[in-house]
Amino acid sequence: MGITYSILTEIFPPKSQFDPERDIPDLSDQVMIVTGGYTGIGYHTVKALLVKGAKVYIAGRNKDKGEKAIAQLKQETNGKEALFLELDLANLKSVQNAAAEFVRREGRLHVLFNNGGVSTPPVSDVTSDGYDLQFGTNVVGHFYFTKLLLPILLATAKTTTSGKVRVVSTSSMAHLMGDLDFATFRDGPARKKKSTLMLYAQSKFGNVVLSNQLAKRYGDQGIVSTSLHPGILRTELGRHLSTIEQLLLSTMCYDPPYGALTQLWAGATDEGLKYNGMYLIPWAREGRPNPRTNDEKTGDELWTWLEEQVKDIAS
Template identity: 85%
Template sequence: MGVAYSFITESFPPKPQFNVDRDIPNLTGQVMIVTGGYTGIGYHTVKSLLIRGAKVYIAGRNKEKGDKAIAQLQQDTKGKEALFLELDLADLKSVQNAAAEFIRREGQLHVLFNNGGVMVPPVSDVTADGYDLQFGTNVVGHFYFTKLLLPILLSTAKTTPNGKVRVVNTSSMGHLIGDLDFATFKDGPARRKKSTVMLYAQSKFGNVVYSNQLAKRYGDQGIVSTSLHPGNLKTELGRHRSPWEIALAGVILYDAPYGALTQLWAGTTDEGLKYGGKYLIPWAREGRPNPRTNDEKTGDELWTWLEEQVKDIA
């Protein structure tokens, strides 16, 4: 009943009450990063942030795509300019370099949108460090990026009027059928026996667990960490899905701008500050996550494992 209820609630949301033109406050003076910000919901997130005055970094691995998006954003926002930050989430050394470059360039970070990711690529695909491509990109890469940026996030929180900064973690409804099998995080026989769909669900489950743990460990220091399902969308993320897979899912696909609504609500509004450690759903509502994502033992084990993976990156 729980999974079925969540599937229906998230797949067929009511008309959105949150409006980007009306409800996003003035963001002048705020510095933000959107990973994967040059396509899909990331692009529309960046666009809305720029229009409201934020200084926004698009973090991604493809500079050509980044530059093209920045040029298009200038047209779409009547002259607002995003900045590019080279970041390959599937390469932990690149993650380290990206965080160092951002800290070199900026003294504050108000919102980190962990938006980028991969979905159902071939099972044979792995990261530069040997992790399953989906778990390595969606979870390990974002964990390490956030960890390296924690000092600047925490110092920024001390300077804001409300004492808060935000980390917005894009998960998926797919986490509802996920769990964590530690033997499949890195490449090996156990991982190769899993379907790419279940590996995706596992990575999105990991996003929710990690987000909850970040809220638990740093919420009292001003970090508001949320996870969310952005909606079932027509974006480049689904490029590996066949038409029959989409049809079989039995869901309506919405245009990409809808996907930005929930993370913009979480990342910019006063109301969004109330949802640290919560899971949000389309459009700009609190939802019901897989209850296993709130298991403290699972959360502690994942956090410990993640810390172990990144302790010796040189």
């Protein structure tokens, strides 16, 4: 009953009561990162943050797309200019380099939007480090990026009026049909037996579990960690779906700006500071995650596994 209710209310959300222009305060003293910020909901998230005066880094692997987005955003925001940070979440060395470059350039980080990701690519696709492309990008890459930025996040929390900073992780309604099969995180026979949709659901399940663990482990040090479903949207994320799947989804899809609403609410409003460890749904509401994402044993096992994966990345 709980999951059925959650699916219905996430597919058919009521009209949003949240208005970014009205409800987001001045952000002119804040520094933020949006992974995957040059397209889709990431682009619209960056745009809203720039309008409110934030210093925003668009983190992504395609510098050309990043520069084009920055130029377009500058036109659309009366001269507000985002910055590009080269980051390939499917390459852990690139993740390490991106975090080091950000710390070199900045002394503060108020909000990390773990927004980027991949959806339903061919099952044959893996990361440069040998992980399933979806789990490696959506979970492992974001975990490592967040881990490397924790020192600057925690230091920044000590300087804010609220004593808090935020990590906002974009998951999906697909996590409701997901779980964790550790044998499929890396390439191998078990992974190849899974459908790309189930591997996607697993990665989005992992996003929620990881967000919950971050909230549990660092909430008392000022980290506010939330995960969310942004909505069913017309974005590039579904480009690997079949034509029939895309047509079916299009009947219930919303335009990309709607997808930015919930993560802006979580990451840029005073109210969003209250939702540490919560799962949020369209449009800017508290939701009900898959109950298995709150299992302490599962969370501890995933965190331990992830720590093991990144402990020996050469500097």
